[in-house]
Amino acid sequence: MSWLVHHTRSEEYAKQAEELLRQEQPNRAVECYRLAADAELLALESLGSSKVRTLGITIVSAASLYYKAQEYNQAKLLAHKWLATGNLPPFAVDQLEELLQIIHYTEARNKSGIVGEVLVSVSGGEILYGAAPLELVLRKVEQIRSILYRTTELLLNLPLRTRGEPTKEVKHQCDPWLLQAPPSSYQFAVRVRKPQKYLPDNTNPDLQVDEITNKFLEIIKAAAHDPEGELQEIVPQEEYRRTFLKLTRELAPPSSGRSFEQIELRASNESQPIVLGPDTRATIKGMLIPDQTRQLTGTLRALNLDRDWIEVSINGENTRIYDAKDEIDDVIGSMINHRVVVDVVEQLGEVYSLRDIQLEEDLV
Numbered sequence: 001m002s003w004l005v006h007h008t009r010s011e012e013y014a015k016q017a018e019e020l021l022r023q024e025q026p027n028r029a030v031e032c033y034r035l036a037a038d039a040e041l042l043a044l045e046s047l048g049s050s051k052v053r054t055l056g057i058t059i060v061s062a063a064s065l066y067y068k069a070q071e072y073n074q075a076k077l078l079a080h081k082w083l084a085t086g087n088l089p090p091f092a093v094d095q096l097e098e099l100l101q102i103i104h105y106t107e108a109r110n111k112s113g114i115v116g117e118v119l120v121s122v123s124g125g126e127i128l129y130g131a132a133p134l135e136l137v138l139r140k141v142e143q144i145r146s147i148l149y150r151t152t153e154l155l156l157n158l159p160l161r162t163r164g165e166p167t168k169e170v171k172h173q174c175d176p177w178l179l180q181a182p183p184s185s186y187q188f189a190v191r192v193r194k195p196q197k198y199l200p201d202n203t204n205p206d207l208q209v210d211e212i213t214n215k216f217l218e219i220i221k222a223a224a225h226d227p228e229g230e231l232q233e234i235v236p237q238e239e240y241r242r243t244f245l246k247l248t249r250e251l252a253p254p255s256s257g258r259s260f261e262q263i264e265l266r267a268s269n270e271s272q273p274i275v276l277g278p279d280t281r282a283t284i285k286g287m288l289i290p291d292q293t294r295q296l297t298g299t300l301r302a303l304n305l306d307r308d309w310i311e312v313s314i315n316g317e318n319t320r321i322y323d324a325k326d327e328i329d330d331v332i333g334s335m336i337n338h339r340v341v342v343d344v345v346e347q348l349g350e351v352y353s354l355r356d357i358q359l360e361e362d363l364v
Contacts, residue, residue, distance in 0.1 A: 007058070008041035010036045014065065030069055034137060037065035047213055058091030064101055072103050105180065117268040118213055121187040122146065124261025134185040136259055143251045144190055145176050151216045158167065160239040162328050163305065173207050189268070213267065219263060221274045223248035227287045245284050245323040246331050252280035254362040281362065289356045293343040297360060300340045303332060312342055323353040335359060
């Protein structure tokens with residue numbers, strides 16, 4: 001039979017597999033992907049070497065289908081065999097090399113028994129394929145870590161922590177790890193490790209890892225897309241809700257989209273990501289800041305949240321701003337010695353009352 005007959009049959013099996021996945025029948029879907037891959041391999045064998053572009057498309061298709069069929073060795077053998085010939089078009093070389101990285105990552109993850117994994121992808125702005133500014137990546141990782149700890153504290157019914165690090169009990173329940181992820185614009189994975197050791201003073205039962213990560217994703221999605229409705233149902237405590245709004249806003253890209261334009265988060269077993277864009281900041285701002293405020297711009301030089309103030313250097317002069325006790329370390333601590341925009345309410349005699357604070361680069 002011809003290439004067209006085998007290729008058409010492969011497409012039909014692949015469509016059946018996708019439909020079975022939608023019906024939540026993964027085992028039957030895997031079998032259909034295997035049949036699709038076998039049919040694509042027959043199509044490949046019927047091709048002449050002169051049809052270079054079609055050859056490249058078919059090889060990538062067959063290897064990808066074997067990957068989806070969880071036939072990782074077959075996918076790797078096929079990719080390595082054709083990469084070794086040196087006769088593939090550049091697009092096929094790039095796609096096969098990327099597929100090999102994805103397979104290696106998947107195999108490593110399966111061996112480690114990873115659960116509760118969240119994939120994070122950052123794109124646009126200054127982000128390159130597989131590369132990103134170190135400061136930006138460290139900041140996003142720290143923000144995700146903070147939200148995971150806060151989520152754990154919420155699930156443990158603990159009072160809102162405004163100062164200091166999480167307790168040993170919280171860290172016992174939630175131990176975030178950073179992992180390498182499949183290639184993307186720039187992508188990494190965060191996994192919550194299972195509780196390792198029971199603490200004598202731990203009066204709470206161990207949380208399930210997926211309980212923490214599922215709640216974490218629910219909160220971010222609701223904070224970004226429905227803060228007045230779904231978020232109030234998921235997080236009924238007002239103090240926690242306001243904290244999650246601020247942390248989600250910090251996680252989102254700046255309004256300018258200059259450093260990056262989009263961040264996506266999803267569970268490793270889900271295909272639909274939660275997408276945060278520059279508009280996320282505008283959505284959350286309306287929930288956090290009263291209309292009648294004045295903005296001050298300067299460098300955050302000092303803070304004493306226990307004594308209820310921060311100091312911002314504006315044109316070389318330090319301005320003290322009060323009513324800061326409701327701010328939390330997670331958000332404001334990383335802003336020291338950075339340019340900030342502060343929303344304040346002006347009292348009598350140029351006394352300022354804090355309403356909100358953000359990094360200037362997130363607004364410019």
